[in-house]
Amino acid sequence: MAQDTLLRINDLKLYFRTASGVVQAVDDVHFELAHDEAVVVIGESGCGKSSLAKAVLRLLPRNVHTYSGQVFLNGTDVMKLSDEAFRRQVRWVNMSLVPQAAMNALNPVMRVGDQVAEPMMVHYDVNRERALEQARRMFEHVGVPLDFMQRYAFELSGGMRQRVAIAMSLVTAPALIILDEPTSALDVLTQANIMNMLKRIKQEMETSFILITHDIATSSELADKVAVMYAGQIVEVGDAARFFTEPLHPYSRKLMASVPRLRGDAEPEFITGQPPSLVGLPPGCRFASRCPARFDRCDENPPVVADDGREVRCWLYDHGDLSTPIQNETEMEQVQTE
Amino acid sequence: MMQANTLTIEDTTETQNGTVLSVQDLRVWFELRRWGFGHAGSVRAVDGVSFDLGYGEAVAVVGESGCGKSTLMKAILGLHLPTEGDIVFEDTAISTLGSRRMQWYRSHVGYVQQDPFGALPPFFTVGRILEEPLIINGIKSSTERQERIRRALTEVKLTPVEEVTVKFPHMLSGGQQQRVVIARAMILQPKMIVADEPVSMLDASIRVEILKLMRALQLSHNLAVIYITHDLSTVRYFAERIFVMYAGQVVEKALVDDLLANPSHPYTHALLAATSDPDAANAETFREVPPGEPPSLVHPPTGCRFHPRCSHAISGLCDTQEPPEFDIETAHLSKCWLHR
Ligand SMILES: Nc1ncnc2c1ncn2[C@@H]1O[C@H](COP(=O)(O)OP(=O)(O)OP(=O)(O)O)[C@@H](O)[C@H]1O
Ligand SMILES: Nc1ncnc2c1ncn2[C@@H]1O[C@H](COP(=O)(O)OP(=O)(O)OP(=O)(O)O)[C@@H](O)[C@H]1O
Ligand SMILES: [Mg+2]
Ligand SMILES: [Mg+2]
Numbered sequence: 009m010a011q012d013t014l015l016r017i018n019d020l021k022l023y024f025r026t027a028s029g030v031v032q033a034v035d036d037v038h039f040e041l042a043h044d045e046a047v048v049v050i051g052e053s054g055c056g057k058s059s060l061a062k063a064v065l066r067l068l069p070r071n072v073h074t075y076s077g078q079v080f081l082n083g084t085d086v087m088k089l090s091d092e093a094f095r096r097q098v099r100w101v102n103m104s105l106v107p108q109a110a111m112n113a114l115n116p117v118m119r120v121g122d123q124v125a126e127p128m129m130v131h132y133d134v135n136r137e138r139a140l141e142q143a144r145r146m147f148e149h150v151g152v153p154l155d156f157m158q159r160y161a162f163e164l165s166g167g168m169r170q171r172v173a174i175a176m177s178l179v180t181a182p183a184l185i186i187l188d189e190p191t192s193a194l195d196v197l198t199q200a201n202i203m204n205m206l207k208r209i210k211q212e213m214e215t216s217f218i219l220i221t222h223d224i225a226t227s228s229e230l231a232d233k234v235a236v237m238y239a240g241q242i243v244e245v246g247d248a249a250r251f252f253t254e255p256l257h258p259y260s261r262k263l264m265a266s267v268p269r270l271r272g273d274a275e276p277e278f279i280t281g282q283p284p285s286l287v288g289l290p291p292g293c294r295f296a297s298r299c300p301a302r303f304d305r306c307d308e309n310p311p312v313v314a315d316d317g318r319e320v321r322c323w324l325y326d327h328g329d330l331s332t333p334i335q336n337e338t339e340m341e342q343v344q345t346e
Numbered sequence: 347m348m349q350a351n352t353l354t355i356e357d358t359t360e361t362q363n364g365t366v367l368s369v370q371d372l373r374v375w376f377e378l379r380r381w382g383f384g385h386a387g388s389v390r391a392v393d394g395v396s397f398d399l400g401y402g403e404a405v406a407v408v409g410e411s412g413c414g415k416s417t418l419m420k421a422i423l424g425l426h427l428p429t430e431g432d433i434v435f436e437d438t439a440i441s442t443l444g445s446r447r448m449q450w451y452r453s454h455v456g457y458v459q460q461d462p463f464g465a466l467p468p469f470f471t472v473g474r475i476l477e478e479p480l481i482i483n484g485i486k487s488s489t490e491r492q493e494r495i496r497r498a499l500t501e502v503k504l505t506p507v508e509e510v511t512v513k514f515p516h517m518l519s520g521g522q523q524q525r526v527v528i529a530r531a532m533i534l535q536p537k538m539i540v541a542d543e544p545v546s547m548l549d550a551s552i553r554v555e556i557l558k559l560m561r562a563l564q565l566s567h568n569l570a571v572i573y574i575t576h577d578l579s580t581v582r583y584f585a586e587r588i589f590v591m592y593a594g595q596v597v598e599k600a601l602v603d604d605l606l607a608n609p610s611h612p613y614t615h616a617l618l619a620a621t622s623d624p625d626a627a628n629a630e631t632f633r634e635v636p637p638g639e640p641p642s643l644v645h646p647p648t649g650c651r652f653h654p655r656c657s658h659a660i661s662g663l664c665d666t667q668e669p670p671e672f673d674i675e676t677a678h679l680s681k682c683w684l685h686r
Contacts, residue, residue: 046629053520053549165639166411195410195576200620200633207632222550225579225622230629248626266554269623270579270606278555282519 013080014183014216015041015064015103020077022056022063029287030073033059035240037077039319041233043183046210046217048227048248050263051237052283057220058108060237061186064218065105066094082183100131100180108188108220110173114161120169121147121157124176131180139179146175149212151205167198171205178209186218191226203229224267228252236260239283239294246318256320256330259295293323301333366538366570367399367422372431374414374421378644387644388429391417393594396431401537402568404561406581406602408617409591410640415574418591419540422572423457424448436537453483456531458541458560462523462548466515472499472526473511476533483534498529501563521552525559532563538570546577557584578621582606587677590614593641593651599671600678610680612636612656650683658684 022034033056041047049057062068064079078085086098104127107113115123121143128139140157147154150171161169170190177185187206191199203226209215210230221227227234231248236257244257255261262279269276281298293299296306305323312321315330324333372395375388391414399405407415420426422433424440433440440451459465466475476498480491496507502525504510515523524544531539541560545553561584564571573585581588582602590598590611598611609615616636622628636655641647647654653664663683672685 052551167639196578196617196620197410197635200622200635203622204632204635207629224550225624228624228626228628229622229633231626232629248629252624252626263551264624266551267624268554268577268579268583270582270618270621271623276554276583278558279551 012043013040014043014045014082016078016080017064018078018080020060020063020079021074022059022068022072023074024059024069025071025073026287031286032240032289033286034063037063037237037240037242039235039242039245041184041216041218044210044214044216045232046219046230047233047235047245048219048221048231049235049237049242050221050224050227052263053222054286055237055283056240056286057222057237058188059240061105061107061188061218061220064186065099065103066091067099067105096131100127100182102182103184103186104177104180104182106173106177106185106187106190109193110188110190111166111169111193114169114172116161118160119158120161120164120172124157124172124179127176127180142179143175146179149178149205149209150175151201165198167194167201170194170198170202174202174205178213178215181213182215184216184218186220188220189222190219192221192223199226200229206230224263225269236263239289240286241294241321243295243321244319250318256318256325256333257295257322258299258301258324262298262300293321362401362568364401365398366401366436368432368434369395369397369399369418369422370432370434371396372418372421372433373429374417374426375429389643390594390646391643392421393643393646394431395591395594395596397589397596397599399538399570399572401570402564403587404564404569404571404573404585405587405589406573406575406585407589407591407596408575408578408581410576412640412643413591414594414643415576415591416542419542419572419574422540423455424451449483453479453534454537456534456536456539458524458527458531458539458544460543460546462520462527463515465527466523468515470514471511472504472513472515472518475515475526476511476530479530479534494533498533501532502526502529502559504529520548521556524548524556528556528560528563532567535567536569538572539564540572540574542574543576544573545580546575553580554583560584578617579623590617593646594643595651595681597652597681598679600674604675604678608675608678610674610678610685611652611682612658612684613652616655650681660684 018038020034020037024031024033037060051057079087081102086094124146125139125143128134128142144154147157152168152171191202219227219230234248234251235242236244238259244260255264265277266279279298284294291309292307293310296302301324310321310323311326312319313325313328318330320330372392374392375390377388378386395418409415421428428441435451443451476495477491480494485491499507499510504525545556557580585602588600588602588605589596592613598614609618619634638655641651649665649667650669653659660683669681669683671679671681674680674685
């Protein structure tokens with residue numbers, strides 16, 4: 009039961025129209041998520057993580073240029089639904105979002121208990137009593153004392169406000185919750201508390217998560233699976249156990265090597281150069297200009313190579329075997345002359 | 347002591363030994379707004395902090411939000427007057443400085459603040475931003491000013507200089523803006539730099555780069571640095587010594603390596619236990635976190651301020667008497683009764 013697919017995303021694109029051109033914020037993204045599974049999406053600022061969340065939940069700004077692809081939820085392509093049907097059947101009911109900086113976006117003039125109850129009233133058409141009762145259960149799940157329901161957002165600490173925002177996303181009991189940078193602005197102890205809470209919710213409520221973050225160390229607290237995003241694309245997806253010990257894509261490797269660690273004595277390294285602008289991207293691998301393993305082939309769009317449950321978008325694995333990248337120069341030449 | 351490393355920069359400050367800054371039983375209290383008559387009490391943001399900082403030494407100050415890190419730093423910069431205690435910079439107590447001498451002091455102390463986006467005036471070019479402190483501090487020759495700007499920008503690796511100086515802050519990435527902030531802090535060739543969360547607003551991927559840059563400048567210029575952070579995982583790449591702060595007080599002082607190998611205060615243990623390294627095994631277990639939240643600084647707990655959250659608290663002692671600093675090993679102090 010825990011293994012069947014909850015969410016399958018294919019060729020998802022979200023481009024924005026801007027004065028300087030079309031921003032390819034989400035470009036041909038695909039990955040899968042099982043029931044009761046947590047995938048973390050990691051990548052640098054501006055790589056398209058929040059845009060991916062918006063694309064999945066169809067929370068689109070006005071300047072959309074392209075929005076296409078498939079999002080299968082329990083086998084149904086929800087991209088085909090009308091906006092009205094999507095709002096009624098999908099958002100909140102099946103998938104909800106804790107937006108980036110949600111804890112600072114709570115309504116200042118509404119008691120937090122009422123705020124958490126509101127989605128129940130809107131989406132399940134229940135009365136206030138019942139909605140508040142459900143909200144109370146959520147406060148218990150996220151570890152906020154029940155008497156805090158009467159308070160306003162400004163009367164709560166940052167950590168408590170973030171818990172309230174998470175309670176709100178949980179109240180309609182969706183199968184999937186997307187969390188966009190839920191702990192970035194918080195202290196270590198508060199961060200650890202929130203991650204503990206998410207783990208407990210995952211166990212107790214069998215919720216699936218997409219956790220978006222650039223904090224790689226913290227992401228490992230929840231990850232069953234890791235997706236690495238670079239310049240609008242997912243460049244690697246795989247299970248956490250293998251990803252954290254041996255990332256495959258050259259960008260993933262650089263990214264992991266840049267994480268400062270408390271334990272052990274590896275010196276963190278930084279990635280030289282900057283990610284490309286998402287406007288007017290040339291063909292070819294988007295990481296090529298910063299890649300230590302770059303070769304001629306990288307001027308063409310790299311293939312997505314799948315092997316043994318992992319996927320990498322990189323020419324180094326074009327021979328189809330993810331256990332060994334192409335290493336020596338003769339092999340590279342062979343690839344080039346093929 | 348410290349040797350100039352990789353960066354080849356002509357260094358005008360000669361290497362000095364001894365203490366550049368001495369903080370003595372510092373208290374900074376903020377009086378609460380009064381309603382009607384009577385005294386509503388004070389926020390004891392910094393409450394009895396003492397330490398010496400040597401020339402060329404980098405010390406990290408870690409602790410949770412609201413524990414008083416920024417207040418301590420602002421007092422050192424002369425922006426808050428001490429309620430009690432002294433801050434002595436090279437034999438001069440800064441509370442005794444008049445405004446002229448205060449300017450002299452500030453020219454010796456660089457400041458790198460948390461938010462590069464708010465730190466730079468938006469309508470000034472980078473060149474103008476860096477020239478301003480030179481003009482204020484009486485460097486009359488324009489060629490010398492330009493030369494200093496060129497040198498500072500080269501040091502923070504913002505080149506070509508001619509292209510950078512004409513840019514406005516919004517044309518730069520967050521990392522580049524923070525380099526400008528660092529260049530500005532360095533431009534008067536200070537003896538000490540205070541950096542308040544210099545990388546927390548930046549993307550994780552460029553934090554390491556900025557920290558390494560600051561470390562290289564610190565070593566090559568023999569700068570004393572106070573590095574404020576709540577991210578323990580970056581500390582050992584940046585500082586020799588570390589102070590752990592809780593509720594307005596420093597509860598543990600040690601060399602970074604000693605603290606990591608042999609943490610002493612229960613609060614330090616809690617911080618370390620809550621800090622993750624990337625590891626798939628993390629998802630299998632829950633992290634240990636002490637219960638509760640940091641206390642009010644208006645009515646801090648009696649005795650040890652951490653005792654209400656501490657699983658080792660000894661009743662009749664920790665809840666009634668404030669612990670002194672106990673010696674753990676050389677240069678390692680812990681403000682905890684467990685070490686009496
Ligand atoms: N509504 C919009 N119109 C135009 N461009 C946009 C819009 N929203 C996002 N972008 C651009 O799309 C790119 C991806 O942005 P997004 O917010 O998804 O990144 P992110 O990975 O979430 O970054 P961060 O880590 O900083 O939150 C950026 O270049 C951003 O400027
Ligand atoms: N000017 C002020 N007036 C009154 N209270 C203040 C003032 N400045 C700071 N405080 C209070 O003093 C305490 C310490 O604040 P401080 O900014 O020094 O903490 P911090 O350790 O830097 O926290 P953070 O990690 O969030 O930056 C807080 O309770 C804060 O609300
Ligand atoms: Mg984002
Ligand atoms: Mg602060």
